[in-house]
Amino acid sequence: MSLMFPLLRRAALASGALALMAGAAFAAGTPGTADPVMGQQLFRSHCAVCHKADASGGVKLGDATSADLQAPELESQYKETDALILRAMLDGKDEDGEDLAKIMPRWRGKITDAQAADILAYLKTVTAH
Numbered sequence: 001m002s003l004m005f006p007l008l009r010r011a012a013l014a015s016g017a018l019a020l021m022a023g024a025a026f027a028a029g030t031p032g033t034a035d036p037v038m039g040q041q042l043f044r045s046h047c048a049v050c051h052k053a054d055a056s057g058g059v060k061l062g063d064a065t066s067a068d069l070q071a072p073e074l075e076s077q078y079k080e081t082d083a084l085i086l087r088a089m090l091d092g093k094d095e096d097g098e099d100l101a102k103i104m105p106r107w108r109g110k111i112t113d114a115q116a117a118d119i120l121a122y123l124k125t126v127t128a129h
């Protein structure tokens with residue numbers, strides 16, 4: 001038994017690791033699994049400098065003022081359509097397809113689609129004014 005034990009342990013560890021890998025692959029490939037906790041971290045590191053930590057915006061940046069990104073106003077402005085909010089983030093277009101101020105970074109290519117979805121999931125949780 002003392003000889004068997006390390007072998008069993010290794011087998012158990014290996015199958016645990018495989019299960020984790022399978023879980024990660026499943027999460028990455030499945031829509032609807034956006035992670036608001038990850039989104040909050042991304043928001044803090046990429047967006048809060050202009051939009052404020054509470055996403056309330058209102059920061060003067062040259063000619064532009066950073067937008068209030070708190071829900072549910074953002075969602076209603078963007079016609080309750082996630083694709084339009086994601087387009088604003090990634091391509092700098094407002095709800096009517098007009099260009100946002102240049103100072104708002106175009107995030108396409110700088111963050112992944114999955115990260116953009118995580119940030120959106122987070123913004124939907126930010127409602128306090």
Ligand code: HEC
Pocket residue numbers: 043046047048049050051061064065066067068069077085088089094095099100101103104105107119
């Ligand atoms: C360098 C400053 C800056 C950074 C960094 C920044 N933004 Fe912006 N953002 C702005 C400004 C300024 C506007 C307003 C643009 C306008 O009014 O045309 C804006 C507008 C937006 C809008 C449109 C909102 C609306 O009401 O139309 C969204 C969505 C947005 N930002 C999301 C983000 C996200 C998500 C991040 C981080 C990944 C981010 N922004 C990072 C400055 C910034």
